[in-house]
Amino acid sequence: MSNVPADLKYTSTHEWVRSLPDGSVEIGITDHAQQALGDLVFVEVPEAGRELKVGDRCAVVESVKAASDVYSPVAGEVIAGNPQLASAPEAVNNDPYASGWLMRLRPASGPPITGLMSAAEYQQLLLSESH
């Protein structure tokens, strides 16, 4: 069974979103997603300064088996892509919710972020996908 931390928000495409104290957000892929992909060998993260809309392709995670796009769950400006992943893509497998983060984003001003799932809702989605 995959790990779904209670304090994060989730998308149906298996990204997670963490709200940081300074108002920015951190984004990665879930434990379920990294398990499904298998050993990652190549991760491409966005450059700082890039403006993203919800659903934009923002990163590529590539395993031995296949390449997958990551879609931004939040609109805003990229503050940083995780610089460690170029040389250590396996961090996404080993530690998807901490050192395996993909990018940090400053959310666009305007209405609060909507459309994300709670941990309980995401867990429900995983259950329904496995049946």
Next chain:
Amino acid sequence: MGRRTPLFPLHQQLGARIVDFGGWEMPLQYTSQLAEHHAVRRAAGVFDVSHMCSIDLQGERSQAFLRELLANDIGKLTVCGKALYACMLNESGGVLDDLIVYRLGADRFRAVVNAGTRDRDLAWIRRHAHRYGVEVLERTQLAMLAVQGPAARQAVANLLSPAGAAAALALAPFFGCDVGDWFIARTGYTGEDGFEVMLPGAAAQGIWRSLNAAGVVSCGLGARDTLRLEAGMNLYGNDMDEHTQPFESGLGWSVALAPAERDFIGREALERVLAERARAPESQRRLVGLVLEERGVIRSHQKVQLAQHGIIGEVTSGTFSPTLERSIALARLLDVAAERVQVDVRGKLLNARIVQPPFVRNGKTMIALPEKAR
């Protein structure tokens, strides 16, 4: 539900991720595809290859039959136990399948063919065997384990009687022998030393467990694919099929044109191909190795191009090489003079160097490696 091998319950117990492969439910990986790959290059791993089809051919004219059926010459098998890699062609020279044939006796052979082409192969073989009065027997009750890696042969030998172990360890590469009711061959699909073992299906789970207990790592189809591609070995259906002939599939070495009087199926078509290759070499395609000089992973069907020529072909197999830590590929390209090509990797043109496979053999790097891209 797909077909299952005698080892299927064990794969489930071991927590394998199961995928469909040519209609069979097979293990893709048990823990980590990379770890399984490295286990084979550094020590030993075991693969379930029971989905491959073992066919025994028997009859006074079985040798004459196989000399017509296969593009390689079974007449080269002058001693019992010797194995031969061969393509089975259609009349147009297209590759129906690639297979290994062992000589079991004066008029007895065993062919091992691919899972995905099993039914078509059997129909084709039976159709032609009929004329030679050769008996075609599908050995469905056998399990087949590939035990591969520098420590593999000893691990298998340790499970045998002293006499059986001595016989198995004495096998030269590409030879096989009976050991009790097992057939053990020093063959494989990884570029490492090792054995392929055919044994009664009922015994297979116990033997697998014993190998695991001796440190041999369970390996799935994922690692099998990265290992074979590093070894520069073709995968039927990816790198060649019935629409491609051996000379454009890196398999010309397995076509025996001598003696000239051996009239194998597809020979006439291949002779026309060779004449055309001599007349206009630049219009011909060949299978080459590629190693990517930039970050990223080449995948099959991606287009390959050269600035002055446009698209010159496409990737037939591509992956990340765990041993080389770079992406490698096989690609079928027009025979243009170039050292470097560009591969369209998900919309980006990345530089790749043309190399001669194999990429890795017996744990050693066989090509000049580009600087590791940052």
